[in-house]
Amino acid sequence: MSSHLHLEKLNKNYEDLKALNNLTFDAHQGQLISLVGVNGSGKTTLLRIIAGLDLPNNGKIIFNGKELNINDLRKIATLVFQKSIMFNTTVFKNVSFGLKVRGVDSKKIRNKVFDSLSSVSLQGFDSKKASNLSGGEQQRVALVRAFIIEPQILLLDEPTANLDPSNAIIIENMIKKILERKSCIIVMATHNLHQARRLSSFIAHLHYGRIIEFSKSEKFFAQPENKITQKFVSGELQF
Amino acid sequence: MRTKLFVIIIVVIIILIGWGSYTYFNTKMTTKQLLIVSTTTSLYETGLLDILKVEFEKQHPSINVSFISQGTGLAIQTAMRRDADMILVHDPVRELKFLQDGYGVNRKVVAYNFFVIAGPSSDPANVKGLSPTEAFTKIKEAGEANFAIWVSRGDDSGTHAKEKRIWKSAGFDTTELRTMSWYLEAGTGMTATLRLTDEKNAYTLVDLGSYLNNYANENIKLGIIVDAGKDILNVYSAIANNPKKTEVYGSNFDASMKFIEFLVSDGVQQIFADFGKDKFSKPLFNPYIKLLERGNNQELIDWIQDLAYYDGIECPLHYRYEADDLYQVIHKELIIAPIILDFQN
Amino acid sequence: MFETFIEAIHQAIILIWKGDPEVFSIAIRSLSVSGLATLLSCLWGLPIALGLALSSFRGKKLIRGFFNAMLGVPTVALGLILYLLLSKSGPLGIFQLLYTPLGISIGQSLLITPIVVSFAASAIESTDIGVKDLARTLGASRFQTDLAVMHESTWGIILAIVASFSRAFAELGVAIMIGGNIRYVTRVLTTSIALETARGEIAFSIALTIILMIIVFSLTFIINFLRRT
């Protein structure tokens, strides 16, 4: 059975500010949904709510027909943060953390961690201190660390921001590989429209807490319905 | 590497704590009876009590004696709170109060010495050889003429109380003296007071032990100006806690009595007589029982009994408790009799 | 003055070199009594610090403020209060803790609890809040999250523990009021220093002070060294 995520009328207010405003959308297993939109449009806010790190003021998150609370969400979803955060310890311990807290036995953990590290060309990095790695390497660790726990929902917050083009390609290829397995739903926030076009099944345009355009990748660029989206993709959006 | 060091640290910590608990249980679970003697700092600091401890525990292997040294007032308070089993102090007035309030029994005068007036060897007030009250009077006069300075301990200790009494018997009121520029108040311990006196080239009243120790350690250059006289007599007495007041946690009355008997025993009286001779070439204390036995210095005996007896009795009858042997007319055999008995069983 | 100091250093060297058994046993007693105090204070201080740092509830600021205020509590004041409590005629007299090493340990552990709580809580709070989110999003339970955050602040917590040990080790008020400075039983470095100073053995007490400071400094040094490796 393929899994299905449905967000229903999510609202999130920060005092007067409506960071999310009646937000609704659907995603299915094997899809990658890109969230695009200007700074402050609510991308991170949405990802954190799906990850179960923040509570919406109201609205529902339904997964496979069941409404989930914050604890359920934390079990099935994992978020790779916009600003990569490392535990102050080795790469190995960083990557193995999610497995360890799930009680996986240590031999299995070792095998899995070494496999995953070599799949992203980080073999031999396991005993290095994570905080000493370069930004690109850290981002790879962050991605491996998230994917190794085989989440049903993988949330990526601007995974290639701050990376040079070649590192960005490495990360994109990793995401593609994950996508090919069709094992999870991926929701990714990005400012890179080309990247969104290359990876997404659907693109959602977030504008001040609302989704104003939600369409297939090709259509989003070729003939978006919303006027603001038209300007946004042509780079003419004025503030 | 790092984990190894961590393990080492943890092991060290565990060993230390283990040792700590061990020392704790060792002292706590010892089958020995713990006797706590509350005493004054000036007596304790001489080091005499450490010698007495060794000697006493040799004679009474089943008893462990510990000394808590505090100011005279606090020392008596500690016994009143039953945190100590007996007191060894030098303040006849407060001792009487302790007896009257029902906290203590079986008081016994054990030793005496003299406070001394220490001052610059040049003796600007010219008081050498005078009686204490005369000396105080002349120091005051010299002070007013800007020849001399007096440093008062000023901390309500036993020594300070003594000093105030001498000023009073010389006819002066210390509350008035305090306002004068030649009269300084240190408000601290004896060593600090002595150093201040030394720096100011002043006079002060000090117990013999503190003086000799600080002099021997070259902390001060002051000399002894006056060292005898009824007014600077200092008498040490022992009093056991009243067992009727200490029943709650069991009393160490028997052990306290053994210690008092020990203090007046021949051997210990000799220790009093000898202590300090090797280091200062003069003894710090004088044994009272020996003085009585010798009986050749009636004037001194009168001074002591005047100061430290209550209407001519060292411990009034109704403050005695199962201790008649202790108050027999001075006679060697009788005093050491209890200890001899003790040896036999 | 200068001569006294030279003399003191000379004495200190002799004491350490010859291994004066009494000074040695006093130093060991100091270490173990204050070590036990530190252990006890960690037992309740660290959970309190974690609770204060990681959760939010009404009155949290008040509790933090209380512990901050207690940081500067005069040791004699605490010693006096504990003395009155532990005295045979006080409410806790039945435990017979007065004039025992365990009594000192308990007193010191109360003295240093505010240090453990305040310093450890600050250390935990100052770790990146992202770490908490990271642990959670990787599926850690509440407890596992707390552990991860604690692990991030390990050095801060160790420094808090070392600071509180040093405070216990170098304090006088509680040791003298609760311990009574009984030779072979409750005499620790600070009470010996007080006694020797009062006796006018200035050089000897400076020598003891030097030993005390050597222990405190080498502890700090070891910790800093480990931290670098």
Ligand SMILES: Nc1ncnc2c1ncn2[C@@H]1O[C@H](COP(=O)(O)OP(=O)(O)OP(=O)(O)O)[C@@H](O)[C@H]1O
């Ligand atoms: N904890 C918070 N408290 C108050 N306001 C917040 C908080 N978090 C986010 N906001 C506000 O909510 C709005 C949406 O923020 P969000 O971080 O979701 O934007 P974003 O789309 O991720 O932006 P960017 O592209 O810069 O990452 C912003 O205006 C932000 O200031």
Ligand SMILES: [Mg+2]
């Ligand atoms: Mg963002």
